[in-house]
Amino acid sequence: MTTQTSTARITYSRTIGVAAMEGRGFYYPWAGAVGSDGKIYILGRGSDSDPRGVRVTVLNMEEEYFGTFGSFGTGTGQAIWNAGIAIDSKQRLFTSDEHMNRIMVRTLDGELLDTWGETGTDPGQLNGPNGITFNSNEELLVSDHLNGRIQKFTTEGKHLATFGEPGSGDGQLTLPWGVSVDAADNVYVADWGNDRIVKFDADGVFLANLGSPGRNDGEFNAPSDVFVDPDGYIYVADWGNQRIQVLDSEGTFVQLHRGESTLSKWAQEFLDTNTEENAARNTANLDLDLEFNTDDPHEQSAHIEKYFWGPTSITMDNDGHLLVVDSNRHRVQVFDIASSD
Amino acid sequence: MTSTDVQLMAHLMRRAGFGTTRQKLDELVETGYDETVEELLDAVSHPSRLTDNLIRRYHPEYSGMMGNQSAGGNWMYRMISTDAPLREKVGLMWHGIFATGYAKLANGKVLHDQIRMFERHGMGSFKTLLIELSKDPAMIMWLDNSENHNGSVNENYGRELLELFSMGVGNYTEKDVKEAARAFTGWTFGNTEYMTLKSMRDSVWPYGRLSFHFEYKEDDHDNGEKEFLGHTGNLNGEDIVDIICKQPATAAFLSRHIYSFFVADEPPVPEWPYKKPVDPAAIEALSKVYFDSDYSITEMLRFLFKSDFFKSEDARYKRVKSPAELMAGVLRLTEEFDRPKIDMNPTNLQTSYMGQWLLNPPSVEGWHWGTEWIDSGALVERVNFASERLGNLESPGVQSLVDRILASSDSLTAEQMVTSALDELSISAVSDKTRSALVDFAEAQLSQSNGDSNGEAERLQVANVLKLVGATPEFQRA
Numbered sequence: 001m002t003t004q005t006s007t008a009r010i011t012y013s014r015t016i017g018v019a020a021m022e023g024r025g026f027y028y029p030w031a032g033a034v035g036s037d038g039k040i041y042i043l044g045r046g047s048d049s050d051p052r053g054v055r056v057t058v059l060n061m062e063e064e065y066f067g068t069f070g071s072f073g074t075g076t077g078q079a080i081w082n083a084g085i086a087i088d089s090k091q092r093l094f095t096s097d098e099h100m101n102r103i104m105v106r107t108l109d110g111e112l113l114d115t116w117g118e119t120g121t122d123p124g125q126l127n128g129p130n131g132i133t134f135n136s137n138e139e140l141l142v143s144d145h146l147n148g149r150i151q152k153f154t155t156e157g158k159h160l161a162t163f164g165e166p167g168s169g170d171g172q173l174t175l176p177w178g179v180s181v182d183a184a185d186n187v188y189v190a191d192w193g194n195d196r197i198v199k200f201d202a203d204g205v206f207l208a209n210l211g212s213p214g215r216n217d218g219e220f221n222a223p224s225d226v227f228v229d230p231d232g233y234i235y236v237a238d239w240g241n242q243r244i245q246v247l248d249s250e251g252t253f254v255q256l257h258r259g260e261s262t263l264s265k266w267a268q269e270f271l272d273t274n275t276e277e278n279a280a281r282n283t284a285n286l287d288l289d290l291e292f293n294t295d296d297p298h299e300q301s302a303h304i305e306k307y308f309w310g311p312t313s314i315t316m317d318n319d320g321h322l323l324v325v326d327s328n329r330h331r332v333q334v335f336d337i338a339s340s341d
Numbered sequence: 342m343t344s345t346d347v348q349l350m351a352h353l354m355r356r357a358g359f360g361t362t363r364q365k366l367d368e369l370v371e372t373g374y375d376e377t378v379e380e381l382l383d384a385v386s387h388p389s390r391l392t393d394n395l396i397r398r399y400h401p402e403y404s405g406m407m408g409n410q411s412a413g414g415n416w417m418y419r420m421i422s423t424d425a426p427l428r429e430k431v432g433l434m435w436h437g438i439f440a441t442g443y444a445k446l447a448n449g450k451v452l453h454d455q456i457r458m459f460e461r462h463g464m465g466s467f468k469t470l471l472i473e474l475s476k477d478p479a480m481i482m483w484l485d486n487s488e489n490h491n492g493s494v495n496e497n498y499g500r501e502l503l504e505l506f507s508m509g510v511g512n513y514t515e516k517d518v519k520e521a522a523r524a525f526t527g528w529t530f531g532n533t534e535y536m537t538l539k540s541m542r543d544s545v546w547p548y549g550r551l552s553f554h555f556e557y558k559e560d561d562h563d564n565g566e567k568e569f570l571g572h573t574g575n576l577n578g579e580d581i582v583d584i585i586c587k588q589p590a591t592a593a594f595l596s597r598h599i600y601s602f603f604v605a606d607e608p609p610v611p612e613w614p615y616k617k618p619v620d621p622a623a624i625e626a627l628s629k630v631y632f633d634s635d636y637s638i639t640e641m642l643r644f645l646f647k648s649d650f651f652k653s654e655d656a657r658y659k660r661v662k663s664p665a666e667l668m669a670g671v672l673r674l675t676e677e678f679d680r681p682k683i684d685m686n687p688t689n690l691q692t693s694y695m696g697q698w699l700l701n702p703p704s705v706e707g708w709h710w711g712t713e714w715i716d717s718g719a720l721v722e723r724v725n726f727a728s729e730r731l732g733n734l735e736s737p738g739v740q741s742l743v744d745r746i747l748a749s750s751d752s753l754t755a756e757q758m759v760t761s762a763l764d765e766l767s768i769s770a771v772s773d774k775t776r777s778a779l780v781d782f783a784e785a786q787l788s789q790s791n792g793d794s795n796g797e798a799e800r801l802q803v804a805n806v807l808k809l810v811g812a813t814p815e816f817q818r819a
Contacts, residue, residue, distance in 0.1 A: 019545045028401040047402035048686040049410045080683060081399070099683060177398075192398070222394045240394050267547030274546070277538055284535035290554055293461065298393070298404070302450060302552035309549075310397070310404055328405040329548040 009233055009246045009255050010322055010335040016063050017042070018266035019330035024065045025266060026330045027053025031131075031225075031313040032323050033085045033093070035108055039066060040317065042325065042332065043085040043095055046072060054079055056095070056110065061317065061334070063265040069110025074100060077112040083130035084178075088138055088155055096129040096142065103129065103142070103157065116157030121147055124159030131178035131225065135185045135202065143179045143189065148172070150179060150189060150204070163204025168194050171206030177239075178225030178313065182232060182249075190223040190236070197226050197236060197251075210234070210251035215241055215295070218253035227314040227322070231340045235322060237311040242297040244311060244324055244335075258297075259308035259326065261333050301328070308333065346370045348769035350377065352657050355767070355819040356603050357381045357646060358426030359670040363765045364745070378646045382639055384428035384464060391422040391681065399681035406449030407545050413699035414689045416456055420669035421678055431638070432459040433665060434602040436699070439474055439506060440707030441483045443700055447543040451553045452700040455479040467595060467636040468586045471507065475578050478530040478553030484705065487529040487537060489522055491563040496522040501705060503585070511614045512590035513570065520567040524581045527562030530555060586636050589628065596627035599641055604651055605659040606711030623650045657769070658818040661714045664695035666819065667723060671730045671811070674766070676738030694722045715817075727811030731766075732804045742766075743803045747796075753803075755783035762806050771815045782809050 018025045030045040039060055046053025051072030058066040071078050080099035087093055092113060093106045102117035118125050128146035135141060139160060140153045148166030150173075153159055164173045174193025181187055185202035188210075195213035197220070200206055211220045221240030228234050232249030238256070246255040263271070271278040287306065292299045301309035309328035316322055322335040350369050354361045358381070361369075369377050396418050397404035403415040420429045441455055455477050462470045474480055480498070481487050489495040499522030503513045530536060530553045538544070539551070567576045572584050585591055597618055601607035604623065608616050618624045626648070627641055634640035645651050662670065668691065672678055678685060692699060696719045697708055708714075715723075733739055742765050747753065749761040759779045763771060771779070786802040810816055 018547045019549050028405065030401075045401055047408060047411070048400060048414075048683055049402065049408050175398075222398070224398075239398075261548070263547065270546045277535075277542065277544060277546075280535040280538045284532035286532075286551075288531070288554065296393070298397070299552070303554060305548055305551060310401060327401050330545075331548055 009338050010235075010244070010257060011338070012257070012260045013321060013334045013336045015261045015264040015267070015331050015333050016040075016059065016061065017057075017264055017331040018270060021050060022052040022055075023068065024057070026057055026332075028327050029057070029312075029325050029330060029332065030082055030327060031085045032315050032325050032332060033087045034315060034317045034323070035087055035091055036318070038318055039108070040323065040332075041085060041087070041093060041108070043082045044070075045082050045327070054082055056085075056093070058108075061319075061321065069106070070095075076115070077104065077106075079104070084132035084143070086132045086134055086140065088134055088140075092155070094132060094140060094155075096132050098128045098130045098145065101126040101129060103132070103140070103153075105155070114156070123162045124151065124153075126151070131176070131190065133179050133181060135181045135187075136183075137185070141179050141181065141187060143176045145175050145177060145192075148174060148176065150176065150187060150200070152204075161204055163200060164189070164198070170209065171198070171200070173198060177223070178227075178237065180226045180228050182228040183230060188226045188228055188234065190226045192222050192224065192239075195220045195222060195240075197223060197234065197247075199251075208251065210247060211236070211245075215297070217256060218245070218247070220245070224311065225313045227316065229316060229320075229322075229337065233337075235314050237314050237324065239311055240297075242301040242308050242311065244308065244314070257335070259306060259311075259324075259333055261306045261326065261329065261331060264331060267331075305329070344769075346374070348657075349374060349652060351767040351769050352652075353377065353381075353646060354426075355670075356651075356660070357430060357642075359420065359430070359666060359673050360767055360819070362674065362742070363767055366767055375647065378643065381425075381427040381646075382464070382643055384425035389419050389423045389425075391418050391678075396681055399683075400685070405549050406453055407550050408449060409443040409701060410449075410686055410690060412443075412449035412453040412456070413692075413701070414685050415453060416699060417665070417669065417672075417689045417692075418678065418681065418685065420665070421672040427642075428460050428464065429669075430602075430666075431463040431642075432456055433663065434598070435459040435463050435470075436702075437602070437663075437707045437710065438598055439480065440702035440705060441477075441479045441700070442702045445540070446479060446482055447540045448550050448553070449700070450550055451479040451482070454552065456700070464639045464642070465637070467591075467631070467638055468582055470638070471502070471582045471585065472579060474506070475502070475525060475528060475582065476555040478555055481528065481530050481555070482537070482540065482553070486525055487533050489526050489528070491526045491561050494519065494522045494526065494563075498522065498525055499581075502581075505610070505706065507585045507594060508588055508590040509594045509610070509613055512588065512594075517569055520569040520576070521581050523563045523565070523567055524569070524576045525578045527558040527560075528555075528578055529558060529561070592628035592631040593624055595631060596624045596641070599627060599638075599645065600624060601710070603642070603645055604656055606661065608711070609709040609713065610706065620650055623648070658815055660819045661711055662817060662819050663708070663710060663714060664692040664697035664719075664723065665699055667695070667727065667817065668692055671727050674738050674742070675730050675733065675736040676741075677730070677733070677736040679737065691722065691726055695719045695726070723817055724812040727816060728808040731811040732808030734800060734804050739804060739807065742807060743800050746803050746807075747799060753787075753799075755780050755787055758783045758787075758803060758806055762803065762810050766807070766810055766816065768810070768813075768815050771813060775813050775815060779806065779809055779813070782806065 044053040054072035079097040083098040084096040101119040105114040131143035149164040152161040178190040187200040197210040224239035225237040234247040313325040484498040486498040
């Protein structure tokens with residue numbers, strides 16, 4: 001596996017967050033979105049045996065903590081399997097629940113404004129909504145993953161369009177996950193089951209497949225998310241390969257990154273107050289050079305703490321930082337983006 | 342195809358797998374018994390329907406494995422979806438013998454890694470398996486070998502290696518235990534202090550669990566001369582395993598375990614020094630294969646599945662299914678987990694109510710198998726679980742079973758309904774008492790027919806009979 005190219009579009013900046021079953025921190029964070037005031041909203045998936053992680057944690061890049069909202073359950077305002085998050089221009093927070101087949105709309109303070117979504121396979125119905133994003137017309141694109149398609153809704157939940165269908169051919173999708181748009185509203189879908197990114201135009205007409213199955217440069221294994229920056233660079237959370245890949249606007253490979261997390265402010269504060277654990281950690285070699293009995297990078301990531309382990313989501317803040325939600329490590333790795341000049 | 346062929350194949354699939362449907366049995370009988378055995382033994386080449394990626398996508402905790410339920414839930418997915426059921430059954434056997442648990446480790450991933458090691462090595466050479474076990478970080482922590490130092494010996498692993506894992510009490514001396522322990526000094530896991538502290542504190546901070554890895558510390562190994570089972574020299578752990586594997590006691594001990602797991606329940610291991618095997622000739626024959634094949638587990642299983650003592654009608658329904666086997670068998674029939682679902686966690690937890698919390702055994706001795714699985718509380722849980730699941734018409738597998746039972750006759754009598762239900766669940770024979778109870782129940786069901794023309798009432802009647810079959814002693818046994 002290639003580790004790094006000389007063309008660096010992204011460079012590691014910092015890590016934010018720490019593992020926490022409740023309160024300040026994350027417990028299997030799943031996706032993130034950034035408000036106009038720079039606050040970061042991290043949607044938690046939690047554990048099936050301990051659902052306290054089903055919440056939204058609010059912080060900023062300096063790791064100021066602003067609280068949490070949301071909880072596990074089937075009641076009003078609750079979620080079972082949090083999946084996707086997006087913020088509209090009116091600063092309303094949209095989240096998807098791929099178990100309950102519904103979209104919840106809140107204020108950025110967590111007050112529930114609306115819930116919509118109907119279970120089914122007909123146009124406008126949902127079966128496993130996960131990745132969500134807004135296009136420039138303020139229309140919500142939903143990755144309707146068990147139906148193998150993308151659906152477009154108004155912010156009130158009125159169905160506008162459906163495109164894609166289950167399968168592996170052109171314009172077809174298998175268990176799609178994340179979805180994003182570029183400046184021209186072209187739609188990019190993390191086609192998880194087909195190990196590729198599928199590009200549609202703004203009307204849902206198939207344009208291209210990017211990448212192919214594998215572990216080499218430009219190849220993907222079960223990508224979970226995709227993000228397109230204002231310059232047209234495409235960032236892929238190559239989830240099964242435990243890495244981030246950068247493609248140019250034509251889909252040509254530019255760079256990959258395995259992650260290089262350092263201690264976040266919250267992580268350092270934990271260690272500062274747990275001196276015995278801190279002392280033991282300081283004697284440990286956390287940058288191991290091991291031989292593994294499998295080529296699955298999952299095992300490397302399970303052993304080497306700085307690597308991504310389950311990167312589920314990519315987004316960008318208002319200052320152009322790339323935020324990668326690193327789910328199994330309960331943190332967000334932050335990257336600087338090089339100037340296009 | 343004769344009914345005898347079908348019954349024998351059903352027996353094989355209950356023991357080497359988790360049971361199967363009549364439809365699948367017919368296909369296997371066409372394939373042939375010996376060929377089916379070969380396919381079961383050729384386990385590695387068959388992928389699981391529910392892949393690692395698919396499980397991890399929906400259940401992040403089944404990937405990060407911080408808690409005490411995730412590794413077991415992950416394993417249950419593999420048991421119910423694999424096309425290589427013998428590999429999982431062998432894994433269950435080793436987990437029962439080399440029982441290692443969450444309670445001390447506080448790390449699901451290291452236990453998951455141990456089970457994966459069983460899947461890689463559990464059907465190969467017993468010698469290789471024991472060496473891998475000795476290097477397994479879960480076992481090292483479980484039995485304190487990380488505390489076994491040159492000049493400060495901890496005998497725990499050396500003792501259990503001989504007593505519980507290979508030879509059994511009465512076949513070695515206390516000195517052998519001490520010398521074995523000395524030979525395993527320096528066999529530990531990396532970052533020992535930090536990993537131990539994190540486990541002791543159940544710490545997930547700052548960034549979740551870290552996986553363990555084996556590390557041999559030469560500077561902590563006792564390089565002095567040792568005398569073990571009549572062999573003298575600067576023995577290391579591999580030498581100890583090599584000597585152990587050459588012992589007739591090891592062959593007999595291993596053969597008895599394999600016989601107990603695949604043929605008929607033996608008494609609990611602590612009673613073995615005082616009670617003869619159920620079938621001494623079978624143990625002797627398996628021991629011979631062990632030596633002739635250079636300790637090959639696959640060859641022992643091949644011999645066993647093709648032996649008369651395995652095929653004998655006397656061996657059928659002689660084993661009580663462990664809770665994990667019962668659950669996996671039921672869920673394979675109902676097909677309700679066609680993809681990962683949030684119900685897996687509470688479902689899998691039910692094995693603990695039946696007395697077997699996977700990857701969390703009560704002690705280093707593991708569980709006492711056989712009829713000790715059955716007490717009044719556990720029996721209620723077992724019956725309730727099987728009955729509820731087999732009677733759930735929303736499950737695709739149950740719908741298929743009901744369809745086939747209804748299609749077996751234009752107008753089912755109670756006798757026919759029971760015969761067909763037993764047939765579809767691959768139960769070849771039940772006692773007269775069981776059959777009589779089932780037929781009485783089916784008759785009562787039929788007498789309540791209300792003339793419903795859409796067939797839903799008939800489907801419910803059949804589902805109710807399937808429910809009751811799940812409660813029979815024959816279904817609860819293998």
